[in-house]
Amino acid sequence: MKTYCKQNLKGIKSLIFQLSNKQYTHQAKLLSEATIGQHVRHILEFYQSVFSGLDTKIINYDNRERNLMIGTDKGFAIETIDFICTRLAFDISDELLVLEGNFSDNEANEIQIKTTLFRELAYCLEHSIHHQALIKVGLIELNKLSLIDDTFGLAPATIRYRNLNTK
Numbered sequence: 001m002k003t004y005c006k007q008n009l010k011g012i013k014s015l016i017f018q019l020s021n022k023q024y025t026h027q028a029k030l031l032s033e034a035t036i037g038q039h040v041r042h043i044l045e046f047y048q049s050v051f052s053g054l055d056t057k058i059i060n061y062d063n064r065e066r067n068l069m070i071g072t073d074k075g076f077a078i079e080t081i082d083f084i085c086t087r088l089a090f091d092i093s094d095e096l097l098v099l100e101g102n103f104s105d106n107e108a109n110e111i112q113i114k115t116t117l118f119r120e121l122a123y124c125l126e127h128s129i130h131h132q133a134l135i136k137v138g139l140i141e142l143n144k145l146s147l148i149d150d151t152f153g154l155a156p157a158t159i160r161y162r163n164l165n166t167k
Contacts, residue, residue: 001121001125002089002121003123004048005047005121005124005125006085006088006089006109006116008129009047009081009084009085009088009104010081010085010136011132012040012043012081012132013078013082015148015152016031016040016059016081016145018072019074019144019147021055021073021074022079023036023038023142023144024037024072024074025037025071026035026138028137028141028142028153029140030140031134031137031138031141033136034134034138034140035071036135036138037071037072038071039131039132039134039135039138040070040071040077040131040135041066041070041077043046043127043128043131044081045064045065045067045070046064046124046128047124048064049061049063049064050120050124051084051087052120053074053097054097054117057095057097058098058112059098059100059115059120060077060100061101062100063111067072069096088121091115092117094116094117094118095116095117096114096116097114097116097117097120098112098115099113099114099115099120100112100113101113102119112115129153129154129155132151132152132153133154134151135153138150
């Protein structure tokens, strides 16, 4: 799982390298004024939440640190990706954790769900792919779709399905 997460993050890093800071922070009309940088920040904060929760064995995505610099400074975003990839390279094994969160719009509805580290990394990967699809929309608006390959923002199952059905 760690390998797939690192591969995905390296694809995002490659895109960031190719964008200007103006493009990275462009408020896309098609994304309700959101930026590519904001989507990158959101992706990276979920990984940070997982690593922050390892000491307490509780992961809470709702309480993640929202560091706006990730979404506005390409260099800082790249440094953050490198840090996450370094953490993923550590010899970590799967372990039992608790996912804590409020999945409703009511304040007092926080629940806890049993989970594992690798399950949460799988979630981070799927979450990343979802946001990459939105980033692709931002790239269309910027006329920069050529910066990514056709599989950017596609789930591995979708890629496999398309490969099987185009032969």
